Amino acid sequence: MRMPDRPSAFASDSARDKYYAVYDRVLGExxxxxxxxxxxxxxxxxxxxxxxxxxxxxxxxLVAGAGGNALAxxxxxxxxxxxxxxxxxxxxxxxxxxxxxxxxxxxxxVGGWVTDVxxxxxxxxxxxxxxxxxxxxxxxxxxxxxxxxAALTLVDPGGFAPLPRRxxxxxxxxxxxxxxxxxxxxxxxxxxxxxxxxxxxxVRLMRAGWSFRRRVPIPPAYTDEQxxxxxxxxxxxLGARSALLDAQAVAARLADIAPxxxxxxxxxxxxxxxxxxxxxxxxxxxxxxxxxxxGTATSKHSTNNR
Numbered sequence: 001m002r003m004p005d006r007p008s009a010f011a012s013d014s015a016r017d018k019y020y021a022v023y024d025r026v027l028g029e030x031x032x033x034x035x036x037x038x039x040x041x042x043x044x045x046x047x048x049x050x051x052x053x054x055x056x057x058x059x060x061x062l063v064a065g066a067g068g069n070a071l072a073x074x075x076x077x078x079x080x081x082x083x084x085x086x087x088x089x090x091x092x093x094x095x096x097x098x099x100x101x102x103x104x105x106x107x108x109x110v111g112g113w114v115t116d117v118x119x120x121x122x123x124x125x126x127x128x129x130x131x132x133x134x135x136x137x138x139x140x141x142x143x144x145x146x147x148x149x150a151a152l153t154l155v156d157p158g159g160f161a162p163l164p165r166r167x168x169x170x171x172x173x174x175x176x177x178x179x180x181x182x183x184x185x186x187x188x189x190x191x192x193x194x195x196x197x198x199x200x201x202x203v204r205l206m207r208a209g210w211s212f213r214r215r216v217p218i219p220p221a222y223t224d225e226q227x228x229x230x231x232x233x234x235x236x237x238l239g240a241r242s243a244l245l246d247a248q249a250v251a252a253r254l255a256d257i258a259p260x261x262x263x264x265x266x267x268x269x270x271x272x273x274x275x276x277x278x279x280x281x282x283x284x285x286x287x288x289x290x291x292x293x294x295g296t297a298t299s300k301h302s303t304n305n306r
Contacts, residue, residue, distance in 0.1 A: 065132025
């Protein structure tokens with residue numbers, strides 16, 4: 001694992017201010033319900049949280065993946081907030097309004113700041129949902145003995161296989177395509193298998209974040225023993241064409257070593273599963289674990305409504 005020795009940060013104050021201006025515009029355009037934005041102190045820095053939904057109840061806590069922040073969850077806020085408090089987090093180490101002050105050199109340190117967030121908001125039985133690197137952070141929170149979590153939803157998560165070279169190629173292709181004019185960029189979304197390219201607001205935010213210097217650990221693959229250590233109910237949603245992992249191989253492995261976990265492979269989706277099937281993912285979060293059944297499933301999701 002690469003060991004960062006400095007906090008992630010914007011390249012300059014002016015770059016940060018420009019990013020914040022885009023962030024605030026995109027938030028105003030995309031956020032569908034009233035939101036209470038506030039900051040909490042953690043061991044590694046200040047974390048920005050966007051809260052919506054009822055004042056009482058066990059919260060759903062959403063942690064974005066690499067390069068993302070709370071705004072990436074904008075399609076989820078309204079359906080989740082109908083019945084549950086929702087806390088969408090700007091992760092430390094990623095571009096957003098959180099401010100990292102200490103290096104994050106290990107998975108334990110990443111999981112530690114997540115625990116600090118849960119403690120700061122008074123969560124005792126949160127449903128912690130993480131995408132990609134956010135899924136890895138959620139598992140690290142549990143492996144660190146952080147408690148405060150009743151269930152995990154991991155959406156095409158990191159940490160379940162070594163980082164493949166095809167993922168680097170996929171990310172690079174998406175970055176290049178994001179610079180294209182809107183119409184062509186939308187067409188290229190199918191070519192490079194990246195649904196984020198159809199998200200105009202998120203693409204503007206991504207472009208503004210190129211001035212951000214990201215220094216976080218690269219997740220190694222979990223051992224069987226580490227996976228077995230996770231004691232709360234877990235569901236894993238995998239993109240059938242994921243560039244990050246081999247969905248069939250991960251599902252088979254988990255069926256063998258963690259048979260109580262609910263694992264679902266979503267056809268017609270890749271690593272951008274959260275933006276390619278938001279209704280399905282939101283529904284799975286809301287109904288898990290009460291309607292969960294152990295084992296591996298393949299959904300009937302269709303991408304015809306993209």
